[in-house]
Amino acid sequence: MLTGQETVREILNLSPQAKSVLHKYGITLESADHFGYKNLAHAALTLKIPLRKILDDLSAATGERVAEIKVKGVQNTAGKSAVRKGGLENIKRIIAVHSGKGGVGKTFVAVNLAAFLAKKGMKIGLLDADVDCPNVLHILKAEGKLVANQKKMIVPLEKFGMKIVSMAPLLNSEDEALLWRGPIVSRVLEQFLYDVDWGDLDVLVVDLPPGTSDIPLTLYHMLPRAEVLLVTTPHQLGLLDAKKAAAMAKKLNVKILGIIENMGGEIFGKETSKEAAKKLGIPFLGSIPMHTAYAQIDHEGRPQVFSSLELEEIYENVRKKTGL
Numbered sequence: 195m196l197t198g199q200e201t202v203r204e205i206l207n208l209s210p211q212a213k214s215v216l217h218k219y220g221i222t223l224e225s226a227d228h229f230g231y232k233n234l235a236h237a238a239l240t241l242k243i244p245l246r247k248i249l250d251d252l253s254a255a256t257g258e259r260v261a262e263i264k265v266k267g268v269q270n271t272a273g274k275s276a277v278r279k280g281g282l283e284n285i286k287r288i289i290a291v292h293s294g295k296g297g298v299g300k301t302f303v304a305v306n307l308a309a310f311l312a313k314k315g316m317k318i319g320l321l322d323a324d325v326d327c328p329n330v331l332h333i334l335k336a337e338g339k340l341v342a343n344q345k346k347m348i349v350p351l352e353k354f355g356m357k358i359v360s361m362a363p364l365l366n367s368e369d370e371a372l373l374w375r376g377p378i379v380s381r382v383l384e385q386f387l388y389d390v391d392w393g394d395l396d397v398l399v400v401d402l403p404p405g406t407s408d409i410p411l412t413l414y415h416m417l418p419r420a421e422v423l424l425v426t427t428p429h430q431l432g433l434l435d436a437k438k439a440a441a442m443a444k445k446l447n448v449k450i451l452g453i454i455e456n457m458g459g460e461i462f463g464k465e466t467s468k469e470a471a472k473k474l475g476i477p478f479l480g481s482i483p484m485h486t487a488y489a490q491i492d493h494e495g496r497p498q499v500f501s502s503l504e505l506e507e508i509y510e511n512v513r514k515k516t517g518l
């Protein structure tokens with residue numbers, strides 16, 4: 195008989211079916227550790243998912259019966275409860291790097307922007323908010339587990355003078371993230387913003403997944419003061435997608451800092467986005483060429499801006515144009 199008072203470990207050990215139900219809700223052994231879930235009901239409460247729903251899913255998957263929920267000290271979490279909004283006053287600016295299309299170089303731009311600003315002596319946080327493909331830690335060769343401190347806040351990892359948080363350490367396997375949807379990703383993003391001990395930051399750079407999915411929506415909803423940096427390729431289709439991302443930000447009243455063109459050069463052209471940016475009334479912040487060296491990760495995971503004068507100059511211009 196399932197009651198919700200079982201620990202996450204107990205449920206995970208029940209059967210592979212039970213395990214996949216919990217993973218669908220983003221409840222893993224790692225997340226239980228990090229967020230200190232006392233039992234399944236506590237996890238449901240934290241994630242603001244109705245406990246009844248999880249128990250019913252578990253019951254359908256395992257054949258176990260479900261008890262009437264009367265968990266002492268923990269309320270049934272059925273019913274709506276909004277994500278947190280606003281706040282984070284210790285963080286001066288929040289810059290979300292976004293694009294309508296995948297693979298245009300958002301992560302490349304975000305990581306190098308954060309690294310460049312950190313090298314300039316600013317206090318920088320980098321949040322990898324790409325649930326489907328969190329690759330920031332891989333690129334920076336940053337290792338370590340996310341642990342909670344005495345304030346029950348997540349301690350960010352640190353590398354190259356940046357405080358870094360990624361969803362990657364919470365995932366058991368690369369496939370798992372694909373199961374996280376809708377409200378769950380929103381909750382996870384909420385925790386990664388509000389339950390992290392960021393300390394004082396000049397800028398928090400957020401690497402978003404592509405497209406107009408739940409993650410950018412939730413971010414803009416929670417923090418309307420976030421500013422968006424759009425990345426596009428000079429390619430026509432890339433520009434169309436940039437328009438979509440720009441339209442989303444505009445609709446939600448989020449300020450668009452500007453467009454950075456990436457992968458400029460002989461293949462896609464160069465500065466073709468400049469005209470499009472002008473038409474959209476969005477500042478054009480610069481064009482980063484396509485360069486084999488920019489696609490490479492060295493053995494220490496050093497961001498490319500540390501070894502390329504060209505990139506340094508481009509980012510210095512971006513800094514000036516955006517008042518950073």
Ligand SMILES: Nc1ncnc2c1ncn2[C@@H]1O[C@H](COP(=O)(O)OP(=O)(O)OP(=O)(O)O)[C@@H](O)[C@H]1O
Nearest residue numbers: 296297298299300301302404457483484485488489
């Ligand atoms: N200017 C560039 N020159 C050469 N390679 C680049 C450049 N920018 C990015 N890349 C490479 O292109 C690939 C895609 O870049 P990246 O992962 O940053 O894109 P993305 O927009 O974050 O993708 P996704 O939508 O999947 O998150 C990576 O292998 C990266 O190293």
Ligand SMILES: [Mg+2]
Nearest residue numbers: 300301324402
């Ligand atoms: Mg990316």
